[in-house]
Amino acid sequence: xxxxxxxxxxxxxxxxxxxxxxxxxxxxxxxxxxxxxxxxxxxxxxxxxxxxxxxxxxxxxxxxxxxxxxxxxxxxxxxxxxxxxxxxxxxxxxxxxxxxxxxxxxxxxxxxxxxxxxxxxxxxxxxxxxxxxxxxxxxxxxxxxxxxxxxxxxxxxxxxxxxxxxxxxxxxxxxxxxxxxxxxxxxxxxxxxxxxxxxxxxxxxxxxxxxxxxxxxxxxxxxxxxxxxxxxxxxxxxxxxxxxxxxxxxxxxxxxxxxxxxxxxxxx
Numbered sequence: 001x002x003x004x005x006x007x008x009x010x011x012x013x014x015x016x017x018x019x020x021x022x023x024x025x026x027x028x029x030x031x032x033x034x035x036x037x038x039x040x041x042x043x044x045x046x047x048x049x050x051x052x053x054x055x056x057x058x059x060x061x062x063x064x065x066x067x068x069x070x071x072x073x074x075x076x077x078x079x080x081x082x083x084x085x086x087x088x089x090x091x092x093x094x095x096x097x098x099x100x101x102x103x104x105x106x107x108x109x110x111x112x113x114x115x116x117x118x119x120x121x122x123x124x125x126x127x128x129x130x131x132x133x134x135x136x137x138x139x140x141x142x143x144x145x146x147x148x149x150x151x152x153x154x155x156x157x158x159x160x161x162x163x164x165x166x167x168x169x170x171x172x173x174x175x176x177x178x179x180x181x182x183x184x185x186x187x188x189x190x191x192x193x194x195x196x197x198x199x200x201x202x203x204x205x206x207x208x209x210x211x212x213x214x215x216x217x218x219x220x221x222x223x224x225x226x227x228x229x230x231x232x233x234x235x236x237x238x239x240x241x242x243x244x245x246x247x248x249x250x251x252x253x254x255x256x257x258x259x260x261x262x263x264x265x266x267x268x
Contacts, residue, residue, distance in 0.1 A: 031077040050076035050140055052083075052132045055110070057144035061126075062151055063186045066221055067116050070128055072142070076107040078134040085131070087115050089148070091124040105132070119221035121187060121252045123148050150253035156182030158193065158247040159261045176231050178261060180247050183224035187252040191215040195231045196246045202263045208243060241266065 026039030032046035055071045062068075074080065083105040087098040098115050105111065115128070129143035158180030182191055193213035197205040213227050231245055243266040247259040 029077075048077040048134070048136060049138055050074060050078070050080065050107075050132055050134045052130055052140055053142050054128070054130060054144055058146060060147045060149045062149055063117060065185070065223060066119070066187075067114050068148070070113050070115060070130075071110060072113060072130045073110045074105070074107065074132055076132070076134050078107075078136055078138075080105050080107055081133045081135055083111070083130065083132045085113055085115075086129050087126060088129075089122055089124060089126045091122045092118065092120070097122065117148075117221075121189075121218070123150055123186075123252055150184070150186045150251060150255070152185045153255050154182060154184040154188065154249045154251045154257045156180060156191075156247050156249050156257055156259045158245060158259045160245060160264065176245065176264070176266075177229070178231060178245050179226075179228040180259070181224070181226040182247065182249045182257075182259075184249075184251040186223060188217045188222050188225065189250045189252055189254075190217060191225060191227075191247070191249045193227060193231075194246045194248070196244055196260075198242050198244050198260075198263050200242060202242075202244065202260065204246070204260075 023040045024036075024038055025041045025043040026036030027034045027046040028039045028042040029035060029046045031048065033049050034045065034047050052072060052074045055073050070085075072083075072085075074083070081104065083102040085098075085100060086096050088096045097118050100113075102111075113130075124147065125145065126148050127143060127145045129141060131139060131141040133139045158178060161177040161179055178193070180193065182188070191213075192211040192215070194207055194211055195209040197208050199205055209231065212231060213229070215225060215227075217225075242263050244263045245261040248256065249258075250256045
């Protein structure tokens with residue numbers, strides 16, 4: 001009886017030992033990069049690598065006002081510690097003109113990053129880089145290069161302040177009252193208002209008084225402006241003929257727009 005009990009006990013021990021030795025070890029977490037579908041026992045070898053990507057990488061970007069936006073997307077099985085981006089351009093002394101860190105961003109999410117441009121002309125080549133770091137110390141990044149462009153013409157309007165659209169004769173002793181506005185989707189470089197001579201159809205003949213209003217925006221960021229006043233009246237006496245007031249504006253890309261007031265007969 002004792003011999004049978006001993007044999008049974010020994011057989012059971014051998015089965016247990018063989019059973020334990022037969023388990024396949026590996027990563028059993030389906031979220032891990034190295035998940036092993038055949039693993040029966042987790043051995044602590046699971047690896048988690050986050051990803052970050054820029055969803056669209058256009059060759060050119062046209063800013064809206066003084067900024068542009070970039071959309072980034074991340075995936076991660078672990079909590080993220082930071083999301084960090086930089087924007088750089090050879091047009092800017094020092095290279096990097098924008099950088100920001102976002103702490104504890106949401107995992108598996110899409111985020112739109114608004115990049116502010118500085119108050120200077122940054123049209124040209126740019127590079128945008130984004131980087132994320134998770135709680136395990138994994139760091140991944142993505143980047144793209146693009147050209148910042150301004151393909152939109154500036155706009156503006158200017159007219160003399162009259163309550164009629166009919167042809168008029170104006171005595172120039174006190175000048176002519178005018179009002180004008182102008183703007184650009186990115187950045188203005190200059191604007192000027194001149195008193196001009198035109199033919200009966202309103203076509204430009206020549207300047208009577210050039211740039212009596214002149215604005216230089218190259219040293220600061222301006223994308224809209226206006227002016228009102230009275231044009232100069234310091235001209236020789238006599239019948240001047242048909243005249244108008246002309247607005248000329250130029251943006252950072254060198255695109256020029258003109259706007260001309262109604263024509264009028266100018267007399268002194």
